[in-house]
Amino acid sequence: MRHRSGFVSLLVALAAFTASADVLFPAPIHLTRQVHDSIGGATVTIEQYCYGDRVVTIRGAQTSIADYRKGELTEIDRDERTYSVTRFDDLAKALRIAAPPEDTPKAEWKIQRSELRTNRAGEVLEAELDEGTTKRHTRVAVDRSVSLSKDALDVLIGAAYPNHQKAEDQIVVQAAKGSSAYALPVEQHTTFLAGEDRAELRDVVVRVGSELAPPDLIAVPPDAKLVESQLLRRMHAIEDIERAGRSPLPRP
Secondary structure (H helix, E strand, O other), X not given: OHHHHHHHHHHHHHHHHHHHHHOOEEEEEEEEEEEEEOOOOEEEEEEEEEEEOEEEEEEOOEEEEEEOOOOEEEEEEOOOOEEEEEEHHHHHHHHHHHXXXXXXXXXXXXXXXXXXXXXXXXXXXXXXXXXXXXXXXXXXXXXXXXEEOXXXXXXXXXXXXXXXXXXXHHHHHHHHXXXXXXXXXXXXXXXXXXXXXXXXXXXXXXEEEOOOOOHHHHOOOOOOEEOOOHHHHHHHHHHHHHHHHHOOOOOO
């Protein structure tokens, strides 16, 4: 009986290990981000909680819950008392219409440092891309004390479905890649130059923890109204305009 009990315990442990190995984030990761966009001029703080196959992003009164196992996004607006639930396939279609994926650059990134260097932010890689009329310079810092799978890395940098990959993503992946796992990107600073115009986007992880998302911030308020997501409303508005443009003119 004792041997049988030990065998059953071993099976349970193996099953738990197998299940955890299949998820994006086997252990909880809590990231506090500060994102600055020079065009808008504002710096926003975002709390991001990753565990299992879910990523919870909290920005002020707005919470988004991306469930990569179910393939759906739940968005909650606690100020407006509304929420929406959208399938990834519908989001992918809306993203293609609202912001078509950029063409793959013909020119390749020029790595400014052939080897990663180390500073207090982590290992750093810098690269630039000359697209003719525009130029980009990106700086990526990674922290190798946090190990990620490639799928988890894609989720964190916004390159996983239903999003499309950006030109800078390949530099983030190159900087994060290790011998057996990928490091956590903790800073990405991209500068865009077009003639005399200049724009900057900076995304910095200022804290890494292991807390789970607060239950009161991920629960749909009991009086919240189910609505269509803003992205789908924008997509349907564009489709309506396109249909109107294709409609035959009424005869006089």
